[in-house]
Amino acid sequence: MAQQTPYEQSGKKETTTYDRAISYYKSLVKLYPKSKLLTYGSTDFGKPLHLLILSRDQVFEPSAIRKANKRILLINNGIHPGEPEGVDASMMLARDLLSANKLPKDVVICIIPMYNIDGSFNRSGTSRANQNGPVAYGFRGNSKNLDLNRDFIKTDSKNAAAFQLIFNTWQPEIFVDTHTSNGADYQYVMTLIPTQKDKLNGILSAYLTKTLVPELYKGMEQKGYPMIPYVNSIGQTPETGITGFIESPRYSTGYTTLHNTIGFMPETHMLKSYDLRVDATYKLLQTYIDVVQRDAKIIGENKRKADEFVAVQKEFPLEWALNKNESDSIPFKGFQAGKKPSEISGVDRLYYDRNKPFTNNIKEYNKFEPAVSVRKPIAYIIPKAWDRVIALLKLNNVKIEQLKTDTKITVESYYIGDFKTGTRPYEGHYLHSAVKLNPVAQTLQYYAGDFVVYVNQFTNRYIVETLEPQATDSFFNWNFFDSILDMKEHYSAYVFEDTAAELLKNNPKLKAQLDEKKATDTVFAKSGAAQLEFVYKNSDYYEKTHNRYPVSRLLTNVKLDLK
Template identity: 70%
Template sequence: MKQLLSYLILFVSLSAFAQQTPFELGNRNQTATYDETIAFYKKLAKASPQAKLLTYGSTDIGKPLHLLVLSKNKIFDPAAIRKSNKRIFLINNGIHPGEPEGVDASMMLARDLLKENHLPDDVVICIIPLYNIDGAFNRGNTSRANQNGPEAYGFRGNSKNYDLNRDFIKTDSKNSDAFQQIFNLWQPEIFVDTHTSNGADYQYTMTLIPTQKDKLNPILSGYLTQTMVPSLYSEMQKKGFELIPYINSVKETPEAGITGFLESPRYSTGYAALHNTIGFMPETHMLKPFDKRVESTYLLLRTYIGIVQRDAKIIGENKQKADQAVASQKDFPLNWKLNEQVWDTLVFKGFAAKYKPSTVSGADRLYYDRNEPYTKTIKSWNKFEPQTVVTKPLAYIIPKAWDRVTGLLKLNGVKIHQLAADTELTVDSYYITDYKTATRPFEGHYMHSSVQLRVEKQQLKYYAGDYVVYVDQPQNRYIVETLEPQAMDSFFTWNFFDSILDQKEHYSAYVFEDTATGMLQNNPELRTLLDQEKAKDTALAKNPAAQLEFIYKHSKYHESTHLRYPIARLQDPIKINLK
């Protein structure tokens, strides 16, 4: 009986390792459905003690987010893995289900690593089988109008019609919440988010977006640019899939040059950089056959694993150094701009760009002639420089009413304290003096930009339970880049604080006229200030209502909370009674 049980276990294991994906079983132009994907991984995890399929949270469609963990030593606790000095490599697939190469490549990757007994000694591999579960169920074959296969695929938006690769800061979706649970629990050193590109036609099957080097911590950036990216290029060329940076053309066609991609924290790799994780967004080319796109993704993922295993020690040391550096870092860039005066050159293999009359409009239209391949040297602009830099405070003070903010901070591993009793604190308060708001919504938000601030030192009352966030943590970048209003993907940018932009009380002009008269009589300084402003501003001088409003805004009657950003900056080290 015992021998029979052993045979059955062996049979199940062999069966699991022999199973083929829908991609392999068909004509190599099919991608697995969500149900097929999860069933495949469940069978693998059941058959191998080196694999475990975990679930986290929920998604907007009501299903949990799965994570397959491959661990040679059968350790599946992330804290124990870090304690044993192993690297964690996280692969995210199907954030855009119409770009599914990573879904199929990862299924084959997990199976082959287990079947061949090729799991690395020093790397634990984590795979999110399909992130945008919602979009995967919205299956068709027309939403990617410019794409060459597969025969059917999912839709870019999730069930709330969010593009999940814009949701890593605002977290409007439950998917994003579940992803952040995974990311901050497992704390990967290297992260890959698989995609398919749009844009120009060229000879390459695979393009690559690494974390923007100038935004990444310098310790990590040095390793990324000098070691990891060159190794990826060299190894993939040997495997028959030459890499090129993502083709972000300066003009209509690539010959004029390309620019680097500035991934702000709304994107997966920009979010990862806030946590000192090196991120990559491989983008296969939409016009190449689907089987070649899957093959190149599969080979790229295996290449990553080899490099992370090879460099496991230095990758771990770099992450620790970067976390320590960020914890003590004082100045933080919030916005960036491309330096158009600095460029490199690269060899580019493209197709001749030509024009011919459009059969639709009759005007000239662009096309690429694949009968005329070329190899040219083109310019590449990829140096970004800080435009806005802020010096961190000692701590941020957050009233407990803003629980959505504190909830996201906690989700991202930020250590937060609470006041044990009501207290008054001297803080620097921001007042929003100007901003622009988009005229059309983007991902459910009318985003703010060009934020201008005035700083005022105030003594404010805070209450037991209000939050204190000290900026001495490895998560400092996440803290600063979400809480500083001027940052490109701050919580203010994403409309978390729009209620402060409304004035709640005002005055009746016919009554306040008498009050204003008394103020001018009793306050010569206010009279002088008004006269000075009228002399500078002819429109004010001609507008009685505006003059009355000027006096109101300089009076005790004007509400002090109007346009005051609710998160204050504590600058001076003082003893605070904390829970």
């Protein structure tokens, strides 16, 4: 076959390397003018991200494609290079669509050949100890040892910044991020994680659940690869029931949800042979193309309506909780599980008997409900010092304005009342959670060049879920603002004792507050240091910026002097 991939040349046992993949795509675009290979940004490995465009009309400009009312399907491969099925399947799919002249009329296909370029060079056959092939593959972490599928908000890697540039330039309606599973053993080659239906905008969710997902299942059944939802077991085995996956914005499909893009994470089963996993991925990608072409107009209309809805949406969920009281019954093709003595320890261990397949109904819990919500402000005001936040907002197509002159503005400020912080680092951060806020109305001084972000945009979900500190993957929780949690001034107790005594003499209200605290808190009543600190923190000497979240909320639609 002309233009055979390295995977095919190996007898379907090896996955391609990065260099061979890019060389292959460069050869492909020389042969077929309906394809184009672009580069974006850089990665931590020093190489740019490539993007292959397949366009039947040879139009390769995103705005022109949208103007022509065509859909954009973005396929991302190799975010975890040890899960490379999509890398090899996409190479064959691109070739076959081009060579057979079968590109869809109303869909432009964009393919990232290999996202975690860094990890793909860290090649071995042992890092995924539970996986059945290929012969060698890349490593999950990138050059900074980051899991890139946790980096879509904090953007610690250049890879994530380049991806966001691609995503926000092309603005796909459908996104597919190819993976391989870990976990239980069962009969399916392919499992599927759609964007969590309850988190997705309702217009998009209705199409996803009633049309798109059923069509994918139907198509794959016909192609010989029946699917099941990703097997996220409640107990040790799937028979105990499975739950839906709630992807917060740190994950690729959680990130795309913020932009009203329907996302999917197909996960092939790690224990199936590599050739079957690649073939199933190939056929699933083909099924996406067929359905998106068929429903191109309705998909585009749904995205337009969803963007319009989000621009005027007032209430935004920030955290989600699984409803454990509601479930569906779904058929499941598994293998009987049992216990036998471990050859290592002699203790009973779990095993699956592939000679004992079964089909039974199991429970699926997949209803998520808002646990924390917030009402949006008119706008957020961000002092210009927080340039990293501004850069990420701009990268994500958020419209930002700036104050023309120094001005005082009445806003709602958050004071961080309490939060929890992980005791061990997670992806290079000590992640915050369970944030408690004390909102206070204040008139603050702002300066020319400070930024104003109005919450009337189709990017509202990205704006709110990054800037509201109580959101699961907020910039605050990812430590962007930790410097505000430190006091910069304090006092010498022997000096402030006299100052505090004078304050209490002149402020009966403060003295009453102190007396009430002593009467209700016996530990406090016995601590002179605690009482002195109480007076300090309730006086004008205490710095007003300590624990004050720097992104304020404008709640009244006052006219601001903007550039």
